[in-house]
Amino acid sequence: MRLVLVDGSGFIFRAFHAIPDMTRPDGVHVNAVFGFCNMIARLMKEHTGSHLAVIFDAGRMTFRNRMYEPYKAHRPEAPPELVPQFALIREAARAFGLPSIELDDWEADDLIAAYAKAALQAGGEAVIVSSDKDLMQLIRPGVTMLDPMKNVPIGEAEVAAKFGVTPDKVIEVQALIGDAVDNVPGVRGIGPKGAAELIGQYGTLEAVLEAAKSGAMKPGKRRDMLVEFADNARISKELVKLRDDAPLPEPVEDLALRHWDDAVLSAFLDTNNFKSIKQRLALSDAPRAEAAAPKAEAAAFGGYETITSMAALTALIEAARQAGFVAVDVQTDDRNSLHGNLLGIALAVAPGRAGYVPLGHNLGLEDTPQLLWPDALGALGALFTDVAVLKIFHDAKYNLEVLTRAGVAQVAPLDDVMLISYAQDAGNFSHDRETLARKHLAHELKSFDSVAGSGRARLSFANVPLAGASAFAAEAADVTLRLWAMLKPLLRVNKSLALYELVEKKLIPVLTAMELHGVMVDRADLRAMSVEFEGRMAEIETDIQRLAGQEFNVGSPKQLGEILFERMGLPGGKRGKAGAWGTDSSVLEGLAEQGIEVAQRVMDWRQLAKLKSTYADALIGQADENGRVHTSFQMAVAATGRLSSTDPNLQNIPIRTVEGARIRKTFIAAPGCSLVSADYSQIELRLLAHVADIAALKESFARGEDIHARTASEVFGVPMAGMDAATRRRAKAINFGIIYGISAFGLGRQLGVGAGEAKAYIDAYFKRYPEIRAYMEATKEEARSQGYVLTPFGRRCWVPRIKDKMPQLRAYAERQAINAPLQGGAADIIKQAMVKLPKAMARAGLSATLILQVHDELLLEAPDDEARAAAELAREVMQGAAEISVPLTVETGIGKNWGDAH
DNA sequence: TGGACGGCGTAC
DNA sequence: GACGTACGCCGTCCAC
Numbered sequence: 001m002r003l004v005l006v007d008g009s010g011f012i013f014r015a016f017h018a019i020p021d022m023t024r025p026d027g028v029h030v031n032a033v034f035g036f037c038n039m040i041a042r043l044m045k046e047h048t049g050s051h052l053a054v055i056f057d058a059g060r061m062t063f064r065n066r067m068y069e070p071y072k073a074h075r076p077e078a079p080p081e082l083v084p085q086f087a088l089i090r091e092a093a094r095a096f097g098l099p100s101i102e103l104d105d106w107e108a109d110d111l112i113a114a115y116a117k118a119a120l121q122a123g124g125e126a127v128i129v130s131s132d133k134d135l136m137q138l139i140r141p142g143v144t145m146l147d148p149m150k151n152v153p154i155g156e157a158e159v160a161a162k163f164g165v166t167p168d169k170v171i172e173v174q175a176l177i178g179d180a181v182d183n184v185p186g187v188r189g190i191g192p193k194g195a196a197e198l199i200g201q202y203g204t205l206e207a208v209l210e211a212a213k214s215g216a217m218k219p220g221k222r223r224d225m226l227v228e229f230a231d232n233a234r235i236s237k238e239l240v241k242l243r244d245d246a247p248l249p250e251p252v253e254d255l256a257l258r259h260w261d262d263a264v265l266s267a268f269l270d271t272n273n274f275k276s277i278k279q280r281l282a283l284s285d286a287p288r289a290e291a292a293a294p295k296a297e298a299a300a301f302g303g304y305e306t307i308t309s310m311a312a313l314t315a316l317i318e319a320a321r322q323a324g325f326v327a328v329d330v331q332t333d334d335r336n337s338l339h340g341n342l343l344g345i346a347l348a349v350a351p352g353r354a355g356y357v358p359l360g361h362n363l364g365l366e367d368t369p370q371l372l373w374p375d376a377l378g379a380l381g382a383l384f385t386d387v388a389v390l391k392i393f394h395d396a397k398y399n400l401e402v403l404t405r406a407g408v409a410q411v412a413p414l415d416d417v418m419l420i421s422y423a424q425d426a427g428n429f430s431h432d433r434e435t436l437a438r439k440h441l442a443h444e445l446k447s448f449d450s451v452a453g454s455g456r457a458r459l460s461f462a463n464v465p466l467a468g469a470s471a472f473a474a475e476a477a478d479v480t481l482r483l484w485a486m487l488k489p490l491l492r493v494n495k496s497l498a499l500y501e502l503v504e505k506k507l508i509p510v511l512t513a514m515e516l517h518g519v520m521v522d523r524a525d526l527r528a529m530s531v532e533f534e535g536r537m538a539e540i541e542t543d544i545q546r547l548a549g550q551e552f553n554v555g556s557p558k559q560l561g562e563i564l565f566e567r568m569g570l571p572g573g574k575r576g577k578a579g580a581w582g583t584d585s586s587v588l589e590g591l592a593e594q595g596i597e598v599a600q601r602v603m604d605w606r607q608l609a610k611l612k613s614t615y616a617d618a619l620i621g622q623a624d625e626n627g628r629v630h631t632s633f634q635m636a637v638a639a640t641g642r643l644s645s646t647d648p649n650l651q652n653i654p655i656r657t658v659e660g661a662r663i664r665k666t667f668i669a670a671p672g673c674s675l676v677s678a679d680y681s682q683i684e685l686r687l688l689a690h691v692a693d694i695a696a697l698k699e700s701f702a703r704g705e706d707i708h709a710r711t712a713s714e715v716f717g718v719p720m721a722g723m724d725a726a727t728r729r730r731a732k733a734i735n736f737g738i739i740y741g742i743s744a745f746g747l748g749r750q751l752g753v754g755a756g757e758a759k760a761y762i763d764a765y766f767k768r769y770p771e772i773r774a775y776m777e778a779t780k781e782e783a784r785s786q787g788y789v790l791t792p793f794g795r796r797c798w799v800p801r802i803k804d805k806m807p808q809l810r811a812y813a814e815r816q817a818i819n820a821p822l823q824g825g826a827a828d829i830i831k832q833a834m835v836k837l838p839k840a841m842a843r844a845g846l847s848a849t850l851i852l853q854v855h856d857e858l859l860l861e862a863p864d865d866e867a868r869a870a871a872e873l874a875r876e877v878m879q880g881a882a883e884i885s886v887p888l889t890v891e892t893g894i895g896k897n898w899g900d901a902h
Numbered sequence: 903t904g905g906a907c908g909g910c911g912t913a914c
Numbered sequence: 915g916a917c918g919t920a921c922g923c924c925g926t927c928c929a930c
Contacts, residue, residue, distance in 0.1 A: 643920095
């Protein structure tokens with residue numbers, strides 16, 4: 001690998017000043033863009049590496065500003081002729097088919113350092129295209145520099161000429177010299193000459209400072225300055241020293257160089273009137289229409305191949321190698337990835353060119369025999385691990401779980417179209433392949449029902465006639481590939497690339513491991529509870545029917561409503577939309593308070609019915625032969641970025657009531673192990689304090705106060721000390737109400753007070769925390785103008801109904817907008833923790849494993865003797881997963897069952 | 903008979 | 915007229 005790293009940001013300024021002004025016909029200044037295109041054209045011809053990326057600064061503020069506030073504080077604003085060229089240069093990079101990379105909080109220089117390191121680690125070399133002196137420290141065996149303007153290499157000789165030292169000593173020298181332009185202080189009175197001399201003599205900055213301090217250096221002005229400004233020198237060294245630990249927004253293997261699309265590049269050069277570059281590249285005048293029409297749309301759907309020979313499979317794999325990417329989609333006999341058996345694999349290598357490899361189908365008499373899986377695995381396994389071929393999935397987690405269970409060891413690198421869509425369009429529409437095809441490709445996918453039948457007539461996919469099965473499967477892969485070509489570039493445009501690469505994609509293996517591992521339940525305990533609940537329900541049912549004076553189905557809200565409000569003539573009945581009597585718990589509670597015995601009995605019955613059917617019986621049925629249940633985490637469903645859990649849902653296991661807690665206690669640790677629970681305390685309220693910048697709330701969290709008590713104190717004017725539980729409870733309800741986008745009606749209902757009284761609470765709250773109002777208004781406005789809101793970590797949450805003409809729907813959307821950054825921000829934080837935690841455990845030599853995530857809680861299973869260490873490490877990683885303006889705190893617990901681990 | 907839907911209730 | 919986000923079970927209704 002020879003990775004060429006172009007310092008895009010550095011180049012822009014240099015080219016702008018070095019190249020005379022140029023404008024294109026519409027008046028836009030393009031001299032820097034022209035310089036950039038020229039440089040890239042030359043680079044691609046003369047110094048081609050195998051991989052290439054253009055690196056940019058993402059914004060002005062970075063971690064260095066937190067370290068030293070004045071850093072780069074006095075950089076002048078960019079000249080107005082340059083400003084529009086920043087975006088154009090990124091566009092130019094795209095036109096050349098080059099990835100441009102930037103990451104919030106990191107300077108381009110640090111990203112370059114990180115990528116150079118990655119190239120070395122991959123056994124390759126790196127070429128840094130820049131003339132920036134700050135990058136010279138990176139020069140070492142395997143890392144070279146190239147001056148893009150002069151087109152000359154920068155090596156040890158050039159570094160020595162500039163700094164008087166070898167590259168590995170550059171930061172020592174820079175620390176002494178400082179940099180007036182960037183506000184790096186250095187030591188006054190010491191310039192390049194003096195610095196080189198000192199470092200040449202003493203070796204390092206610390207040695208120089210020590211010599212000055214101890215008196216080993218000859219007395220004089222220089223020594224005095226070194227003593228006085230020693231700390232300045234140290235901070236300077238930290239500032240100029242590049243960090244090579246930035247997360248890589250795109251894996252280095254994804255930067256493989258590919259030829260540009262002639263039509264796209266030609267169109268870009270035409271728009272900017274760069275005729276000379278076009279000539280140099282020998283680009284023809286491609287008709288505009290052709291350039292505008294993506295190839296994905298040009299190719300027809302259908303006409304796919306059914307692969308039944310090794311020769312045909314090998315040919316398709318070779319085509320994938322040529323392309324550098326391949327879409328892969330497995331077919332199984334069950335929608336659940338943990339049950340489904342592999343029936344075949346579809347591969348697509350270009351729009352319209354796809355094939356299906358049947359492996360486990362029940363063939364008809366006329367069908368050619370299918371390949372044997374061990375043979376196919378031999379060829380496909382090599383493709384799956386080939387770093388030069390990107391494997392593209394829709395729902396990679398599903399595919400990988402099936403492939404893993406079928407014996408595939410590794411699949412990398414990969415992309416996931418479902419997550420690519422989710423990262424930029426959560427809340428906008430669903431991310432199943434059918435919807436995406438309809439939306440982005442205007443193509444209606446063959447439905448599964450139309451191929452396999454529905455209802456009683458539904459066939460297992462293994463029994464679907466092969467021709468139809470093959471066409472269905474290959475089309476799925478074809479569509480996946482086309483969607484990828486269309487959506488992947490949009491990630492960068494929509495600023496969702498880092499979220500996708502660093503959070504969503506990295507979560508795939510974490511969740512896969514959690515799902516495969518599962519969590520143990522005590523089946524005997526659950527069976528006993530099921531029997532017990534059944535008996536108690538039968539007794540209660542008898543009571544209810546005696547009280548009601550007739551037999552009826554207690555489980556039917558319809559019949560119950562008629563009994564209560566018609567036959568028995570009880571007061572307080574309300575009809576719903578369909579005209580049915582409402583019988584939910586708030587209604588029954590109202591009746592029970594009036595002493596209506598039957599209402600209380602129905603509530604008791606319902607609680608047991610719920611626990612028996614939804615939890616006890618369902619979990620027994622879901623447990624595998626080892627007593628472990630395996631949920632499936634949905635990564636692209638929730639509109640806020642949260643995960644969800646299905647088959648079974650393990651994110652809504654009861655805890656609040658005494659009987660419910662018994663269910664939670666049936667979740668147990670494996671023998672010799674303990675369960676470790678770690679949950680964020682008040683994470684959404686903390687995010688509210690952070691994003692709305694609420695001074696009093698932030699202060700309260702910083703002090704570690706009981707936040708609900710503090711709120712009660714502020715809103716109701718009572719002292720924190722000796723506060724009664726009811727007052728605190730009211731304040732807690734208000735705090736939750738705020739997070740949910742409060743309304744007086746809703747809060748009143750929640751608290752059991754009138755809307756008037758609830759409004760008074762809300763007004764008092766807004767008065768004590770005035771910043772809330774501004775946040776709510778700003779967020780709603782953001783949603784109206786953009787259509788989406790952003791979490792503090794840049795996740796987009798769409799709120800499509802924000803401009804609906806129906807006031808009711810609009811109000812609903814406004815509450816969604818207010819809630820999404822908080823709920824979504826919390827999701828971002830715990831996801832980052834989940835990505836870090838398994839690595840941290842491994843590093844610490846702990847074998848604790850994640851088994852569940854419940855929005856603000858992580859549950860781990862750990863050997864008994866590791867539990868305490870695992871709990872501490874989980875706390876540390878979770879608290880450090882993100883940095884916001886209030887502390888994040890995590891509470892941990894250890895127990896033999898989930899109930900006791902809290 | 904089975905799929906869609908509404909009512910209800912569990913979690914955070 | 916339901917303060918946010920989910921999923922699952924049950925009964926009901928209706929089409930096949």
